[in-house]
Amino acid sequence: MHARLRRHPARLIPALIAAAALMTACGAGADSAKADRSATKVTVTPAAGSKAAALGSRIAVRATGGQLTSVKVKDDKGAEIGGRLAGDGTSWTSDRKVRPQTAYTVRTEAESTDGEKSAATSAFTTERADKVNKLTNTPAGAQTVGTGMPISILFDHPIAEDRRAEIEKALKVTSRPHVEGAWGWVKDYSGKDRIDWRPKEHWPAGTKVSVKGGLAGIDSGTGGWFARDYDFSFTVGADHRAVIDVPSHTLTMYEDGKAVGTVTGSAGSPQDPTRGGVHTVRSKNAAETMDSSTIGHGDEWMLDSKWVTHLTASGTFLHSAPWNKSLGVVNNSHGCFGMTTADAKRVYDFLPVGSTVEVKGTSSTTKTDVGNGLEVWQETWPQWQQRSALK
Structure with missing residues (x-):
């Protein structure tokens, strides 16, 4: 009996150890299974590790088995990318395309449905665009302009018809005070695509204007992709206008x-009458050579002029014409309004870029195309509104 009692514990010990080990193993498996059930699965699209994620999509984050409590996205320049979290907390989508x-x-x-919190990091890189579309904005940033100045955006490459609405939505104009206005699509005199924003009426003097273009990641069609956003501002100066x-x-x-001064000069002849309507001063040049070949008159003249104020892109200018001995007496120019050098300087100094010049009493019946300069005032407000891709 005593011998058997001494051997019995020896036989039981391995069994007890094995049983304990089995229970421990079962316990670990249960905890692991519980962890798998309680952990939130987070999926990011484009997929983590992508080296050439497709363009044209937004960043999407989805949670399974829980809710997202925070999503922070940054690009390689450190800029934060905004987005919206769904009401149920299970998905997040970026405001912008990549x-x-x-x-x-x-x-x-x-945070999982069981209250377990988790964090993760995902990274990816987007593909290279075959072609990048850029833009040139008028007015340039920080300029002070006249009360008739439109906002004009000229694109490097063509804009497909079916891409215009999205691009127009991405362009925002704000002003202090608020001014009503609208975007309109224009074919520039150069042949390139353009979109202009004009106020319904002239800007109030002193208006502060800000333009933001959230274009990065938008496909312009055959013209390629936009790779950056745009942000510029300008100020509207005094209300200076002229009437010819x-x-x-x-x-x-x-x-x-209020009239503050009048000068005399010579407008276009009956054969080349000055274009009518309201023109916008698009640029100015203190000295310029007048070349007849640029307006379809061959090599008839090559004359040096000063204080040149440009209206249309096709060559309607205000300028000095010291060679003309009939200033103030006969309208005999080729469409411009010529003056003495002193009067041209006076007009040049008075009219900033963006101010307007209305031509009255001309025999010209030619309607100046909006793209022939900054000619947005050639159309009525209802006509202009029809140019919007969002009409």
Whole structure:
């Protein structure tokens, strides 16, 4: 009996150890299974590790088995990418589409249905665009312009018809004070695509204007992709305008609606009448050579002029014409309004880029195309609104 009692514990010990080990193993498996059930699965699209994620998509984050508590996305320049979290907390979508050849880092935090918290980081890089579309904005940033100035955006490459609405939506104009206006699509005199924003009426003097173009990541069609956003601002100066009365050979300057001076000159001849309507001063040049070949008159003349104020892109200018001995008497120019050098300087100084010049009493029946300069005032407000891709 005593011998058997001494041997019995020896036989039981391995069994007990094995049983304990089995229970321990079962316990670990249960905890692991519980962890698998309680952990939130977070999926990021484009997929982590992508080296050439497709363009044209937004960044999407989805949680399974829980909710997202934080999503932070940055590009390779450190800029944060905004987005919207769904009401149920299970998905997040970026406000913007991904840009070409850009690296993004997505950091997420989530909480499972069992209250377990987790965090993860995902990174990917987008593909390179075959062609990048850029733009040139007028006015340039920080300029002070006249009260008739439109916002004009000229694109490097063509804009497909079916891409215009999205591009127009991405362009935002704000001003202090608020001014009503609208975007309109224009074919520039150069043949390139353009979109202009004009106020319904002239800007109030002193208006501060800001333009933001959230274009990065938008496909312009055959013209390629936009790779960056745009942000510029300008100020509207004093209300300076001019009116040319062709029959009386005069140009009268107005400030805040009051006449402040009149000069005499010569408008276009009956054969080349000055274009009518309201023109916008698009640029100015203190000295310029007038070349007849640029307006279809061959090599008839090559004359040096000063204080040149440009209206249309096709060659309607205000300028000095010291060679003309009939200033103020006969309208005999080739469409411009010529003046003495002193009067041309006076007009040049008075009219900033963006101010307007109305031509009255001309025999011209040619309607100036909006793209022939900054000719947005050639159309009525209802006509202009029809140019929007969102009409």
